[in-house]
Amino acid sequence: MSKIKPRGKVPKKAAIDEIIEIKTLIRHPMHSGRMKDKDGKNIPKRIINKFLVKFNGKQVFGMDLEPSISTNPYIAFPFKAKESGTFDFEWTDDNGEKYIMSRRMDVS
Amino acid sequence: MKQQKMKIISRRNVLFLMGGVASSALFTKFAMAKPNLALQRIKEISKSEVEEVDLFLDVPEIAENGNQVKVSFDIDSPMTKDDFVRTVYLLADGNPAPNVAKFSFTTDMGACSATTRMRLSKTQNVYLLAEYNNGKFAMTKSKVKVTIGGCGG
Numbered sequence: 453m454s455k456i457k458p459r460g461k462v463p464k465k466a467a468i469d470e471i472i473e474i475k476t477l478i479r480h481p482m483h484s485g486r487m488k489d490k491d492g493k494n495i496p497k498r499i500i501n502k503f504l505v506k507f508n509g510k511q512v513f514g515m516d517l518e519p520s521i522s523t524n525p526y527i528a529f530p531f532k533a534k535e536s537g538t539f540d541f542e543w544t545d546d547n548g549e550k551y552i553m554s555r556r557m558d559v560s
Numbered sequence: 561m562k563q564q565k566m567k568i569i570s571r572r573n574v575l576f577l578m579g580g581v582a583s584s585a586l587f588t589k590f591a592m593a594k595p596n597l598a599l600q601r602i603k604e605i606s607k608s609e610v611e612e613v614d615l616f617l618d619v620p621e622i623a624e625n626g627n628q629v630k631v632s633f634d635i636d637s638p639m640t641k642d643d644f645v646r647t648v649y650l651l652a653d654g655n656p657a658p659n660v661a662k663f664s665f666t667t668d669m670g671a672c673s674a675t676t677r678m679r680l681s682k683t684q685n686v687y688l689l690a691e692y693n694n695g696k697f698a699m700t701k702s703k704v705k706v707t708i709g710g711c712g713g
Binding site for chain 1: 627628629632639652655656657659660661662663664665666668669670671672673674675676677678679680710
């Protein structure tokens with residue numbers, strides 16, 4: 453299986469009070485538990501069930517994912533830039549693993 | 561001669577047809593009786609009737625591939641401490657499970673919108689339910705026609 457790899461796009465610079473768009477994507481199979489493999493056996497359920505975004509340590513956005521979300525979940529959301537800081541993204545897998553990514557943004 | 565033959569067939573067929581009509585009527589009734597899980601879930605979440613309003617829910621009218629259907633929404637809200645959207649639920653009434661996603665918003669975001677991609681197993685309605693900070697709810701729905709289902713088999 454391909455490696456699970458988070459990716460994200462955050463503008464490096466933003467103006468004060470500008471609403472920016474943050475785009476994230478994580479490579480993940482999102483097995484819904486309903487698919488079958490070549491031998492007709494059920495592939496067990498394994499999805500990303502939680503996505504959290506923190507800015508300077510404070511939670512700003514969260515999402516609970518269900519099996520109805522597509523393979524390689526893509527999530528885009530807005531954010532109002534007020535100060536420079538760091539975004540911490542965190543995806544939680546069904547098996548308890550967490551995938552983490554950080555992005556820095558400068559506001560002037 | 562020809563007329564006579566036709567008569568016989570039609571007479572025999574009448575019983576057949578009647579049986580067919582009756583059973584198909586029964587079947588549609590049975591199918592209709594299946595509860596709408598998404599609406600049930602909306603009731604569970606909101607604990608009351610929810611007014612259908614015009615929130616901006618962007619889904620394609622026809623999705624060729626149900627595996628990757630782009631969904632985005634944009635709810636008009638000032639997103640201040642006194643007036644903001646706290647939670648947005650995305651639901652679908654034709655998938656094996658009605659829940660699709662739950663978004664938690666904060667006032668730091670400045671706008672209430674998001675984009676993701678979802679699976680649709682067949683042609684169905686997609687619901688958007690928004691919960692405001694004052695405890696009020698609003699919803700909207702949109703029908704998506706799906707050519708190839710996306711839930712595996």
